[in-house]
Amino acid sequence: MSAPILHLDGLQMAFGAVQVLRGVDLTVREGESVAIIGPSGSGKSTLLRCLNRLETPTGGTVTFEGKAITETSDFNRLRMRMGMVFQHFNLFPHMTALGNVIEAPIHVLKQRRDEAEARGRDLLGKVGLLEKADAYPRQLSGGQKQRVAIARCMAMNPRLLLLDEITSALDPELVGEVLDVVRDLARQGMTMMLVTHEMRFAREVADRVVFMDGGVVVEAGPPEEIFTQPKSPRLRKFLTAVLEQVG
Amino acid sequence: MNDYLQLLQSYFPYIAKGAVVTLELTVLALLGSVVIGLSATFAKMSGLRIVGYIAGIYIELTRATPALLQLFIIYFGLTSFGIRLDPFTAAVITLSLVGGAYAAEIFRAGIEAVDRGQFEAARSLGMSTPLAMRRIILPQAGVIILPPFTNFIISMIKDTSLALTISVPEIMYRSYDASSQSYRSMAVYSMAAILYLAICLPLSRFAKSLERRRAAQ
Numbered sequence: 001m002s003a004p005i006l007h008l009d010g011l012q013m014a015f016g017a018v019q020v021l022r023g024v025d026l027t028v029r030e031g032e033s034v035a036i037i038g039p040s041g042s043g044k045s046t047l048l049r050c051l052n053r054l055e056t057p058t059g060g061t062v063t064f065e066g067k068a069i070t071e072t073s074d075f076n077r078l079r080m081r082m083g084m085v086f087q088h089f090n091l092f093p094h095m096t097a098l099g100n101v102i103e104a105p106i107h108v109l110k111q112r113r114d115e116a117e118a119r120g121r122d123l124l125g126k127v128g129l130l131e132k133a134d135a136y137p138r139q140l141s142g143g144q145k146q147r148v149a150i151a152r153c154m155a156m157n158p159r160l161l162l163l164d165e166i167t168s169a170l171d172p173e174l175v176g177e178v179l180d181v182v183r184d185l186a187r188q189g190m191t192m193m194l195v196t197h198e199m200r201f202a203r204e205v206a207d208r209v210v211f212m213d214g215g216v217v218v219e220a221g222p223p224e225e226i227f228t229q230p231k232s233p234r235l236r237k238f239l240t241a242v243l244e245q246v247g
Numbered sequence: 248m249n250d251y252l253q254l255l256q257s258y259f260p261y262i263a264k265g266a267v268v269t270l271e272l273t274v275l276a277l278l279g280s281v282v283i284g285l286s287a288t289f290a291k292m293s294g295l296r297i298v299g300y301i302a303g304i305y306i307e308l309t310r311a312t313p314a315l316l317q318l319f320i321i322y323f324g325l326t327s328f329g330i331r332l333d334p335f336t337a338a339v340i341t342l343s344l345v346g347g348a349y350a351a352e353i354f355r356a357g358i359e360a361v362d363r364g365q366f367e368a369a370r371s372l373g374m375s376t377p378l379a380m381r382r383i384i385l386p387q388a389g390v391i392i393l394p395p396f397t398n399f400i401i402s403m404i405k406d407t408s409l410a411l412t413i414s415v416p417e418i419m420y421r422s423y424d425a426s427s428q429s430y431r432s433m434a435v436y437s438m439a440a441i442l443y444l445a446i447c448l449p450l451s452r453f454a455k456s457l458e459r460r461r462a463a464q
């Protein structure tokens with residue numbers, strides 16, 4: 001088995017009096033793709049946001065690349081190593097697709113512009129958008145925006161990719177093109193944690209599926225097990241509800 | 248009519264020279280306002296309690312008192328502490344302080360109007376807060392701020408007329424002067440009105456077109 005990249009031990013998060021994460025234990029290994037599923041409000045987004053410190057956990061420990069992340073850690077460095085793709089893309093509207101991709105490499109990693117641009121075009125090519133390099137976000141479809149957002153993340157060479165429901169703001173016919181890109185990344189051995197409502201996709205690309213409910217990990221295991229032999233009643237109930245929705 | 252043309256000939260150049268002073272006051276006070284306004288905005292957003300608190304007090308105090316009072320405090324009041332400013336400097340300082348408080352509110356509203364996700368995306372790429380501000384937030388806030396800031400420039404131009412009270416030779420001072428010499432108030436003040444309109448109307452047109460363009464998007 002490959003080495004663990006990320007280890008969570010009793011991770012807790014409260015917004016004021018509202019306890020959202022109640023002790024999450026989880027290990028993610030190099031090259032693994034972990035799908036996180038669970039009902040709305042179960043704390044999936046909060047979990048990802050605690051990892052790259054967009055939120056500050058209120059308890060427990062996070063170990064990333066062998067080092068405990070504490071209040072004194074360099075969060076900018078942490079975020080360079082841990083990319084995040086958002087549900088609503090959050091592309092920078094005043095920059096072209098290529099501009100979005102090269103922004104952090106130039107200003108954070110201090111790459112030379114020509115170097116960053118070459119790499120940026122390469123990455124846009126990989127998500128099938130080389131011809132859109134000079135387009136502004138408002139000229140792109142949702143699916144194209146999300147692919148640019150993924151390229152923007154990859155330009156930082158992250159060790160771990162956090163994907164939070166990256167297809168749920170998309171029209172159904174655009175979901176496929178984004179999932180294709182994620183599938184490719186998984187095949188190339190990118191380590192990732194993806195929160196998703198696409199059960200079929202989770203089953204297909206994930207090495208492991210984690211079911212969260214009420215701020216804890218209720219059940220985790222290989223996709224076949226989770227989807228065909230769910231043990232906990234809560235997971236069974238969730239799967240029944242989700243599968244009914246799909247019809 | 249002939250009479251008016253004659254008046255125009257004798258007083259317009261004199262009053263028009265005041266427009267230069269008005270514009271000088273405006274430009275310097277705007278620069279001061281932007282510097283003070285940005286400082287106050289960042290002080291409030293810094294998360295440093297005391298600094299933010301001081302900025303808050305400054306904004307409230309300046310906005311809750313008449314600009315004329317502040318001008319008199321700075322020009323006449325400060326003499327009690329041995330500080331004697333020339334009228335032009337006193338006017339620039341006062342208008343900068345007054346304008347800074349308004350500018351701070353415009354800047355804050357503009358920054359807050361930028362989608363929160365933009366800042367999060369920037370941070371998630373490893374950008375520091377100042378870098379994210381400079382490269383991601385401020386350019387977007389700038390576009391949002393432009394129409395209210397243009398309106399702010401217009402009020403600043405009009406507010407420079409307060410400097411008349413401490414004898415800065417801007418448009419109002421000179422037309423007041425001309426009117427008391429000529430006893431032709433209506434004619435003289437209409438010249439002043441023409442000068443203000445010539446400066447302010449294009450700006451207000453510009454602000455309106457910016458607003459229309461934003462609404463259309």
Ligand SMILES: Nc1ncnc2c1ncn2[C@@H]1O[C@H](COP(=O)(O)OP(=O)(O)OP(=O)(O)O)[C@@H](O)[C@H]1O
Pocket residue numbers: 015018020038039040041042043044045046047
């Ligand atoms: N900034 C916040 N302030 C207060 N409460 C919050 C905040 N963010 C999230 N919460 C609460 O935390 C809980 C978990 O939210 P979270 O977004 O992590 O759930 P989720 O599993 O991602 O749900 P969904 O599937 O709907 O995206 C919810 O009850 C939510 O209302």
Ligand SMILES: [Mg+2]
Pocket residue numbers: 044045046164165
């Ligand atoms: Mg969520």
